[in-house]
Amino acid sequence: MFDYPNLGARVAATIAIILALFLVLFPFVWVFLESIKPPELGARPDVWVFTPSWANWQEVAFESDVPLNIANSFFVAAVTVLISLLCGAPAAYAFSRFRGFSGARYGILGAEMMPPAILILPFFLLLYHLQLIDSRIGVIAAHLTFVLPVVTWFLIGFFDEVPKDLESQAMIDGFTRFQAFYLVILPAVRPGLAAAAVFGFVLSWNDLFYALLLTGSESRTLPVAIAGFWTFRGIEMGKMAVAILIAIIPVLILSHSIQKHLIRGIGGGAVKY
Amino acid sequence: MHLKYKMIVPLVLVLSAIMLYPLAFSGWLSFQDYRLTRIDEVHPVGLENYRFVATDPAFLNAMRNTLTFVFGAVTLELILGLSLALLVQRLRIMRGFVRSILLAPMFITPIAVGLMFRFLLSSEIGVVSHYLGLLGLSVDWFGPQMALLTIILIDVWQWTPFMLLMFLAGLEALPKAPFEAARVDGAGPWLTFSRITLPMLMPVIVVALIIRALDAFKVFEYVFATTRGGPGDQTVTIMYFIYQTGFRFFRMGEAAAAAVMLIAVILVLVVALVKFSKIDRSKG
Numbered sequence: 240m241f242d243y244p245n246l247g248a249r250v251a252a253t254i255a256i257i258l259a260l261f262l263v264l265f266p267f268v269w270v271f272l273e274s275i276k277p278p279e280l281g282a283r284p285d286v287w288v289f290t291p292s293w294a295n296w297q298e299v300a301f302e303s304d305v306p307l308n309i310a311n312s313f314f315v316a317a318v319t320v321l322i323s324l325l326c327g328a329p330a331a332y333a334f335s336r337f338r339g340f341s342g343a344r345y346g347i348l349g350a351e352m353m354p355p356a357i358l359i360l361p362f363f364l365l366l367y368h369l370q371l372i373d374s375r376i377g378v379i380a381a382h383l384t385f386v387l388p389v390v391t392w393f394l395i396g397f398f399d400e401v402p403k404d405l406e407s408q409a410m411i412d413g414f415t416r417f418q419a420f421y422l423v424i425l426p427a428v429r430p431g432l433a434a435a436a437v438f439g440f441v442l443s444w445n446d447l448f449y450a451l452l453l454t455g456s457e458s459r460t461l462p463v464a465i466a467g468f469w470t471f472r473g474i475e476m477g478k479m480a481v482a483i484l485i486a487i488i489p490v491l492i493l494s495h496s497i498q499k500h501l502i503r504g505i506g507g508g509a510v511k512y
Numbered sequence: 513m514h515l516k517y518k519m520i521v522p523l524v525l526v527l528s529a530i531m532l533y534p535l536a537f538s539g540w541l542s543f544q545d546y547r548l549t550r551i552d553e554v555h556p557v558g559l560e561n562y563r564f565v566a567t568d569p570a571f572l573n574a575m576r577n578t579l580t581f582v583f584g585a586v587t588l589e590l591i592l593g594l595s596l597a598l599l600v601q602r603l604r605i606m607r608g609f610v611r612s613i614l615l616a617p618m619f620i621t622p623i624a625v626g627l628m629f630r631f632l633l634s635s636e637i638g639v640v641s642h643y644l645g646l647l648g649l650s651v652d653w654f655g656p657q658m659a660l661l662t663i664i665l666i667d668v669w670q671w672t673p674f675m676l677l678m679f680l681a682g683l684e685a686l687p688k689a690p691f692e693a694a695r696v697d698g699a700g701p702w703l704t705f706s707r708i709t710l711p712m713l714m715p716v717i718v719v720a721l722i723i724r725a726l727d728a729f730k731v732f733e734y735v736f737a738t739t740r741g742g743p744g745d746q747t748v749t750i751m752y753f754i755y756q757t758g759f760r761f762f763r764m765g766e767a768a769a770a771a772v773m774l775i776a777v778i779l780v781l782v783v784a785l786v787k788f789s790k791i792d793r794s795k796g
Contacts, residue, residue, distance in 0.1 A: 269628070282637045284643075466737065
């Protein structure tokens with residue numbers, strides 16, 4: 240598998256990689272098996288061979304709030320990303336192209352790093368006064384605090400890489416600057432827009448902290464619901480496993496598609512590879 | 513108005529509403545005696561909240577736990593991530609496949625990671641504990657002494673992939689010439705690594721460290737999923753402390769003061785890390 244010159248190094252490296260793969264994959268395999276275990280075997284750590292049962296999946300699909308939670312998570316993440324792109328893309332372009340915004344990059348980075356601990360208190364109090372606790376609007380506003388800076392930061396990096404000749408040429412052809420941005424540059428960074436959108440979606444979809452404190456039964460998102468399987472009526476392991484799988488499978492598929500662009504986005508023009 | 517200002521108006525408006533205003537609100541809150549249980553008796557108390565929190569053993573304990581967590585987790589992730597990146601880079605077959613699997617943990621929701629390990633490591637029904645037991649080993653993963661380390665290890669499981677991602681890209685982008693020269697001069701693998709790979713990778717390492725450390729300060733989900741701060745207060749992190757103070761004890765003023773102090777600590781650390789990395793580079 241490896242191209243090390245001596246045999247000992249090749250064997251050691253192979254063992255290390257197989258061990259790493261095992262450690263990463265084991266929890267996924269376990270949670271899948273747990274989801275199809277017949278409920279009466281739920282708490283047995285020593286049973287690996289059994290007749291698969293879809294009882295957990297059926298219960299989650301038809302007798303729980305999880306479908307509502309999925310819809311909430313999807314709605315919140317989609318709207319958050321949409322607003323982030325609408326506000327973030329023009330701003331990122333301006334930060335990338337115009338003079339006088341060198342400080343703005345650090346501002347965006349600072350916003351991205353802001354601990355949720357300091358924002359959750361005012362968010363909770365304000366939404367409480369506006370009677371927006373247990374509303375999707377409240378969670379969307381909270382998620383924007385981290386998705387909007389991240390998306391903007393991502394896009395700055397992608398705009399930086401577009402040659403400036405592109406819009407000069409477009410403006411010679413009679414476009415205004417904004418038309419050049421909208422009709423020429425935006426299409427040129429489409430992969431970057433997609434990567435930023437997917438990454439922002441994943442961040443919102445995965446959030447527990449804000450959703451835990453700002454949602455109620457109507458607006459509860461999937462991560463909060465997952466945590467709920469442990470606190471109510473003891474542990475409902477099988478159903479929790481199902482909910483975990485529902486939360487992680489779409490994200491794994493989505494993020495796989497943007498792996499290549501992720502580095503450029505996170506670096507945001509700060510790291511040159 | 514120039515186009516460049518028009519283009520940032522939406523961003524500035526939204527960020528002002530959802531960040532600047534809440535930040536100012538939090539600042540104000542930190543100087544008030546603001547209890548949700550006595551909402552009609554809110555009154556300014558000057559620096560009282562800061563004085564109280566800064567001398568509160570529970571806050572200091574949470575800060576100590578958080579610093580231990582951040583330092584432990586990020587160090588382990590750096591070492592493991594760099595080692596894995598060097599290994600994966602030398603893979604001849606299935607490199608893309610191995611990489612995709614090894615990166616998977618960083619994309620999934622932390623509460624799911626926390627809960628999976630909560631039950632994998634559970635001393636009664638946990639698979640890991642069961643098989644360690646068959647080997648005659650008994651580890652109380654969430655007991656005294658172990659709990660904080662276990663939470664560090666959960667973080668390592670989820671976030672080593674982030675380091676791997678950064679370092680793999682960094683390694684791929686390194687120029688080939690220095691390595692050729694080293695090979696011609698007969699430099700061994702260790703010398704090549706310590707004198708060429710590591711120094712050239714340093715900018716990426718610093719960025720990865722800063723991003724990961726700042727993120728680790730926000731640890732909440734693993735604690736919420738596994739120990740809820742216990743045993744005793746051994747795994748209360750700063751985020752969990754603020755969550756408890758604000759939303760379990762309803763003391764918003766003190767929670768806000770703790771959050772402001774958290775930001776101060778983070779700022780000091782970031783400045784120190786950036787300074788340190790610059791000194792390091794000017795020497796090399």
